[in-house]
Amino acid sequence: MNELISHLSAQYGAEHARILTGYSAERPVSLRVNSLKADVGEVIAALQSLGGEVEIHPWYSAALTVRGLTESRISETNLFREGKIYLQSLSSMLPPLYLEPKAGESILDMTAAPGGKTTELFALSEGKALITACERDKIRYDRLVFNLARQGAGRVFAMRQDACDLDDFLSFDKILLDAPCTGSGTVSSLLPVRFAEEFLKKCVARQEKLLKKAYRLLKKGGTLVYSTCSVLMEEDGEQALRFAKATGAALVPISAPDGAPTLPSPAGTVCICPDARYEGFFLAKFQK
Ligand code: SAM
16 A cells, blocks of 8 residues: 555645545445436335435436445345346446447447446447447456346447457447556555556556557547546556557547546546545547
8 A cells, every 4th residue: 555655645745645535435335227227216216215315416317326225235136136227336437428329339348347337338328329348358258248138238249358459440439448457546445455566567558558459449530438447647647648649539628527526637638536425537538
């Protein structure tokens, strides 16, 4: 943890204390209602009948936070088993919203497992986008396939493969790269820190390779959303600016949802600070 703290302190100065407070905050359970299988009213009523105190998020009507019920209690419900809800952090619901999937569009979710964002993309397009979900890890791929089926997203085409090896012959209208990262935004009492300088370097190199591949697979005029659950500039703002410079991709300015706590990041990108509602997260949007 000390290595990460010195890194954050060098990067953010006194502001790094907000991140450390966020790491120790206890967040309420958050979940996304799967609009393909349930409506929000039905889910709220069921959770309230179990004693949950439910709040809808102003920026996404499918995003709920629940106090008074644990994740494990919620995962015993029929709502969960039938795929009517998906346990997901608020921050991790953002990338699909910024990608704005529409019916008929070809969309690649490059690093997709366990599928929270793939199933959200599918639901946002009302089940009408043509989504390919790629994942290289066998165990995580199996989980992805399971989640796709449970969430009623069986029409999503799942591929078990290293996304860097996808055929350049393929092309997509939109790509989500929710990249593998150090996870420095999601540190909590339950998630131990995995930070080391060597690990950070590896993550940065992997992200760079995946970004370059994403650019090759994107149609001209197509949209890419790049996200990480990290608050380290090397994986976030610096990575995004280097990518834009190297490829000529245009940064499409985005802003954080109302009320979300942010950290300094390059103009037009968003870095969410971990707090009592949000996990730390980074987002940038590009057009080819
Ligand atoms: N988007 C997912 C979700 O919301 O459920 C989470 C993705 S997680 C941050 C990153 C995933 O990328 C991991 O499952 C990891 O196994 C996978 N991955 C890492 N490198 C990859 C690569 N080169 N090709 C495909 N998948 C990769």
